[in-house]
Amino acid sequence: MSTPSTSARVGRRQLQAIADQLDTIDRQLLGLLVAHRYATTRQLARIISLTGRYASDRSALRQTSRRLSRHRQLGLTDHLERRIGGAKSGSTSHVWRLREPGHRLTSPDATVRKRTSEPSYAFLAHTLAITEARLIIEQAAHHAGGRLTLLATEPECWRTWHGPAGTKRWLKPDLEAITTTAHGDQDHWLLEIDLGTENPARLLAKCHDYQTHLNTGTEQATHGYYPQVVWLLNNPDRATRLTQQITNQATFTPGLFKITASPEELTRLIQNGP
Template sequence: MTAYPSDRPSDRAGEPTLEPTEFRALPARKAPGSIARSGVMPPVPERHGRRTPAGRLDAVDRSMTDTDRALLGDLDRFGFLTTNQLQLLHFSTNASELAAARRTYRALTRLAQLGVVEHLDRRVGGVRAGSASYVWRVGPVGHRLLLGDTAARLRRKEPSLRTLDHRLAVADAAVRLTLASRAGSFELLKLTTEPDSWQSFLGPGAVRQVLKPDAFAVTAIDDYEDYWYLEIDRATESLPTIVRKSLQYARYVRTGDAVQRYGVNPLVVWLVPDEKRKQAIENAIATSDLDLRLFRFAVQDAITALIAGGAG
């Protein structure tokens, strides 16, 4: 997992948090006796085919701390987050990284025991074996807490590696922006991910089209607000596909809808895995009669520097 700068002040519970597929219940490597002792609720893992009684749901809800709710909110928003990302977002002010990791682990394990969250069997990333983290998502109880007791039962399957990689890359960008914002590089006024980031508009022939950026961000530096459509590229799409999507952004700009809505046209940021891919995409767009001023290109870990530089 990539390292991020850490700048989080103490407990941010209550602040707006960063704004989802059937899995096996979390298997504990060893008997989780200590968790059962310390938890307010006795750990009763969600079983397949058995719905949590409303009374128990309410008890789980009451037992949750503000940080628990913030964790659930972020998992709802991003679909998938690694242990490391959750640690950076919610526990990075502890005395040491180890202590933060400990707190993160304990909080997630407790929520997993309650069925509020769950992790995938698969681990991703890491140069060394141990650096691969669990990937977490909203659990069945968490799903009902978010959507109410009448929420339809989740029917989920294991995401493909490609899907998971992309979703985690989107989350990675969002985490970087959040941490940079906390460090004072800029103000992060708004950050939405799919499907909240989608924008419908009338294209040629009055045909309704939907722009589907991976994320939409509004940042501010001094008195200037900047608007960004974020496209996270994992080098899995062909260049013609990238160009088609870029053409769609250009069509949207021509409608004038964005200027009417925001006062300016948002910039489209292509975030790529490496310099070679960045060059390839930039060349493909440049040779497609597209206005390059509408686009910015950066490798994934340079997103904060690009955003901090403003749109001007």
Template sequence: MSASRRPALSERDLTVLRLLLRFRLLTTRQLQRLVMTDGSPVTRDRRMRAVLQRLRRIGVVRPLERHIGGIRAGSEGTVYRLTTAGMRALNHSDGTQRRRIGGEPGERYVRHILAVSELYVQLTEHTRESADEVLAFDAEPTSWRSYASAYGGTLTLRPDAFVRCASGDYEQASFVEVDLATESPATVGRKCRAYSTYARSGTEQRRIGTFPRVVWVVPHERRRHQVAAVISRLAPEDQPLYLATTTDEAVAALLGQLPDSAGGAR
């Protein structure tokens, strides 16, 4: 697209595109909570929908085609993603390296990505009303870590997010696993052991000076107890690395405001 034909994008437009690049999927409501902070709720909603309608019209964003259960409950629940034209616009504006835009994602993938996005939205909203800070929030694939295997070759750890927060004089780094209660206890255990292996490699400690807490964010108390039970069966020296918490307490957990406990149970 020539410069003369390239649509003019405001800084707010670019903010929306950057958020969609960073998190891959966001609902109208999530974008409104991140981007539109002034005015009444009705005004913020109307303005956000107008921005998205314009960006959709010029082809830089698009909504998902399918309805994902109860997610698309009216326009607030419409799920948006970046288009190839949107990627080109970011490349032109920011020098962002282009990446391939995949096909229509499945329901389970969408729900998981939106749950990770929601965690960032909630942290952002919390810090607007407090002295706490979000110093880093890296979603996939930026959150991934590659390291040398003890047996040769390279392994890759794939956290859902890497988060670093400051609360007063305290700073906490966390790897986040957003769990929708769809994985078996055996799968949860394998993921925990992968983190323990990475911790023993010392790679992250050399990178940031410490090993992050591994925070499992789960939908309800029953699932929290299930994940905590898996953690309690890990090697005793590994158990303090992990914490299982519900979505209701996730922000406090990532800020280091929940009490420590053995085996992830509180």
């Protein structure tokens, strides 16, 4: 069949014909873009490679790049004009997103049109950092013989409750994950990611939001426990400062927060448990 151009409207019958061409890996790739909104070719390839479908990371990257290019030709996806790592990195540096037909195919019952405009640099950097955190968590669990059991992104991972005056309060983690160990034990994580753009006072205020939410008992009533809150910062000095600020707060529940300042530290935390 003919493939639609990136600007052509894809009708319902044409979309169904496209859907009939997709296999499990195709749908997994589209599902990752539903969950994370933006992801690089390398991120998508590394996540898919954890399924064991490819003989090597190089093969996963090559095949993923081909599939994404095909999805683009079908009108389901597109990549941003900007690249991660520069033009010399080739197609592996593309940042991918779903186009409107891709959203319709993956979420046929959705009524809200997704944004397709170029994101700001700050928004894109933060979103890609969330995608990278998911990759780190899933890799860590996989390499320790476990698996990623649940993953939720914004806004599905957000919590809400009512304050004393009846006002609606929100807790907005960047990412929620449940990992299962090789022995069947489950660890529940709520992640906050800082790229050095927020005022340090804002980070501490977010910690107070978590403590307030814990004090309501709503999470414990549902799960029987409160998830481990993890901060992933990209600056060791900011991590040290936040750790000290948390230590100085006598009202914080001990152990509520774990502070990590590198992918390696997050990996160790996931593998060793809270």
